Amino acid sequence: xxxxxxxxxxxxxFAIVISFFVAGIIKLMMLxxxxxxxxxxxxxxxxx
Amino acid sequence: xxxxxxxxxxxxxxxxxxxxxxxxxxxxxxxLLGMLLIYLGKKEILEPLLMIPMGLGMIAINAGVLxxxxxxxxxxxxxxxxxxxxxxxxxxxxxxxQDPHNLMYxxxxxxxxxxxxxxxxxxxxxxxxxxxxGILLDVSYLLARPFISMFLxxxxxxxxxxxFPIAIALGLHPNAAASIAMVGGADGPMVLYTSLILAKNxxxxxxVVAYLYLGLTYGxxxxxxxxxxxxxxxxxxxxxxxxxxxxxxxxxxFVVIACAILCLLFPVAAPLFLSxxxxxxxxxxxxxxxxxxxxxxxLYGATFFLGLLLGVLCEAxxxxxxxxxxxxxxxxxxxxxxxxxxxxxGYLMFFFTKGKFNPTIGIAAVSCVPTxxxxxxxxxxxxxxxxLIMPWALGANVSGVITSAIIAAIYVILVPLMK
Numbered sequence: 001x002x003x004x005x006x007x008x009x010x011x012x013x014f015a016i017v018i019s020f021f022v023a024g025i026i027k028l029m030m031l032x033x034x035x036x037x038x039x040x041x042x043x044x045x046x047x048x
Numbered sequence: 049x050x051x052x053x054x055x056x057x058x059x060x061x062x063x064x065x066x067x068x069x070x071x072x073x074x075x076x077x078x079x080l081l082g083m084l085l086i087y088l089g090k091k092e093i094l095e096p097l098l099m100i101p102m103g104l105g106m107i108a109i110n111a112g113v114l115x116x117x118x119x120x121x122x123x124x125x126x127x128x129x130x131x132x133x134x135x136x137x138x139x140x141x142x143x144x145x146q147d148p149h150n151l152m153y154x155x156x157x158x159x160x161x162x163x164x165x166x167x168x169x170x171x172x173x174x175x176x177x178x179x180x181x182g183i184l185l186d187v188s189y190l191l192a193r194p195f196i197s198m199f200l201x202x203x204x205x206x207x208x209x210x211x212f213p214i215a216i217a218l219g220l221h222p223n224a225a226a227s228i229a230m231v232g233g234a235d236g237p238m239v240l241y242t243s244l245i246l247a248k249n250x251x252x253x254x255x256v257v258a259y260l261y262l263g264l265t266y267g268x269x270x271x272x273x274x275x276x277x278x279x280x281x282x283x284x285x286x287x288x289x290x291x292x293x294x295x296x297x298x299x300x301x302f303v304v305i306a307c308a309i310l311c312l313l314f315p316v317a318a319p320l321f322l323s324x325x326x327x328x329x330x331x332x333x334x335x336x337x338x339x340x341x342x343x344x345x346x347l348y349g350a351t352f353f354l355g356l357l358l359g360v361l362c363e364a365x366x367x368x369x370x371x372x373x374x375x376x377x378x379x380x381x382x383x384x385x386x387x388x389x390x391x392x393x394g395y396l397m398f399f400f401t402k403g404k405f406n407p408t409i410g411i412a413a414v415s416c417v418p419t420x421x422x423x424x425x426x427x428x429x430x431x432x433x434x435x436l437i438m439p440w441a442l443g444a445n446v447s448g449v450i451t452s453a454i455i456a457a458i459y460v461i462l463v464p465l466m467k
Contacts, residue, residue, distance in 0.1 A: 002466060004212060004216040008210070008213050011209060011212070011458050011459065011462065012205075014458050015202065015205065015209075015455050019198045019201065019202055019447075019450070020198060021309075022450065023195045024194075025305060025309065026194040027194050027195065029305060030194075030298065033301065
């Protein structure tokens with residue numbers, strides 16, 4: 001039988017992995033959206 | 049000539065005289081507790097929106113016990129009553145009725161039974177409150193600093209994790225242990241949802257304990273902050289005020305992606321995720337009529353009936369079970385440990401940033417939106433009125449809601465598999 005303490009640790013590890021996965025997705029999404037935002041600005045600076 | 053006992057006229061008193069002493073003391077104690085809740089709500093020491101209907105419900109249900117007629121009694125207790133047998137009960141609601149025929153009968157007798165059956169016992173009311181919370185949430189603070197916010201939120205789930213094995217050591221069934229541990233997440237709808245799925249027989253005392261304690265976060269956490277963080281550290285001014293412009297398009301994109309991923313990972317908590325994110329999506333889409341509807345009548349209607357039903361569920365014979373004392377202890381322990389975990393997370397950030405991070409922000413990661421963020425800002429403002437930590441605190445606060453939902457989903461899936 002899984003001891004309650006190791007079970008709690010497993011739950012916490014799962015929560016850490018999934019929460020940071022969500023945070024990573026957010027970071028990636030923000031990076032992509034900011035790249036798209038900056039592109040017209042760069043083009044303007046380049047006089048295009 | 050009518051032959052009757054004068055006490056039959058005053059059945060509230062008569063039932064008290066004929067009850068066992070523990071029920072009598074329980075009823076009197078709960079009536080007094082209801083009065084105290086109304087007083088504390090009126091003084092705004094506890095959340096008045098919940099405490100005033102809850103306190104009055106508690107008073108009415110424990111005062112208004114009567115002798116049920118045999119037909120109603122057999123439906124409420126789901127067994128046939130002997131002729132002349134007197135059964136005590138109320139005409140508010142019967143939370144333990146399972147049989148559909150009895151339930152149909154009770155729905156026509158008890159005035160709060162329709163609301164309980166169709167909104168409370170299936171978790172709809174928790175989802176409605178979550179939609180309202182979604183309308184209030186500004187996710188831009190989370191989007192600006194996702195890793196720091198999530199880190200703090202995970203630290204502030206310390207109580208949610210630690211109380212589970214402690215509860216089992218105290219003799220609770222794993223399902224009940226996970227439900228009471230969720231109090232550490234400080235999210236009422238989440239506790240309601242988890243206990244409805246995992247521990248239906250105990251969800252009344254667990255939810256009541258959870259909401260009572262959530263009311264205490266506003267009064268209790270400032271003392272925890274003062275105890276654990278010296279004034280010098282509380283006064284730290286964040287170098288960057290944390291104001292970052294995030295467009296509504298970015299926020300909507302986050303809602304779509306996060307909702308899809310989390311529902312895909314945890315279908316069991318999908319109703320909660322949908323409810324939260326639909327609120328945020330409506331807010332960010334600027335759908336004024338929906339914002340007014342969900343942020344007004346739905347949120348306040350659900351909160352009112354939640355408070356009233358929680359009060360009415362506090363009937364002495366329902367709530368006075370042998371597990372109530374461990375639940376009371378474990379609930380407060382979960383909240384204290386989560387608060388401490390959040391502050392420890394704040395201290396870790398303080399050391400990582402070489403003293404530039406205000407550790408008080410950590411407690412805002414306990415996901416009682418937006419109470420803990422307000423408590424954190426208030427504690428900081430007392431020692432340094434120029435220090436603005438609210439944007440950071442709200443980021444951690446919103447992350448706390450997401451991590452609580454993730455842990456609730458993990459408990460709901462894994463605990464039944466525990467052997």
